[in-house]
Amino acid sequence: MHLRLRQFGAACVLAFAISSVAHAQQDEEKTPLGKKMSAMNTAFKAVGRQIDDPSKNANTLEQLAIIETNAKAALTLEPEKQSKIPAAEQAKFKAGYQAGMKEFIATVQKLQVSIKAGKNAEAVATYDEMKGMQREGHKEYRIKKAGAPPGGN
Template sequence: MSLRTFPHLRQFGAACVLALALSSTASAQQDEEKTPLGKKMSAMNTAFKAVGRQVEDPSKNANTLEQLATIETNAKAALAFEPEKKAKVPTAQQAKFIAGYQAGMKEFLVTVEKMRAALKAGKNAEAAAIYDAMKGQQRDGHKEYRIKKAGAPPASI
């Protein structure tokens, strides 16, 4: 017997492969979120995506400001943690690595404050430009301080 005799077996096999691929991706995301820093970053990412969807809409400024508060709270808390990637950095360079991570987070917080000021002033176009700068900061920070998980797509939003 062959797969031609039972075409539904081929479809079932393809579905099993797809399910396995999706479950391994979800598992990798859950593993990352198990660390205290991962939980903070996940909360920031959720709020960050919401900001990106609504930053240009002045009628949603109140909610956008709430999302920025969530980002700020979690970013400040994330300063107390060290990225897992520190373990992969030579011991002599770990202090510099952590200092760079903290400086990047502080710079990100300054950008959050700039966006908050723009939104409070009703300058949504300016806030949208600031959001684009924040995306660049996030991308650069993830490249430098985040361990790329096996099989994970490149970090982007």
């Protein structure tokens, strides 16, 4: 009886921990920008898993199209962090965000060209460049959520 009670208690604690993580992820996606970034992140991870495999280039191009579409939409949106900085600095903040997104979009397009040409080794280098851009952009323009890992992702 005691063993079953302990197992049930452990299962409840585990379920609570999992639901807390899921709830934290849902909070981030409430904003329109959060939804775009989440879609980009899912596609970005898929690209990372298959970027070096030429047989998956068609799917990689589909994922890159998702990234590009959402990045262009995100370009018109305002980062949540913008409202948390002084009003005098908000225009500069927004301009920096938009410049970073434009650079990211250009890199996505560069990656598409490499994949279409079948230059997967070159594409891997461009993907790594994009990962760095993502990290830096998140450090600068994203509010660090409680419990988020260090490094801004």
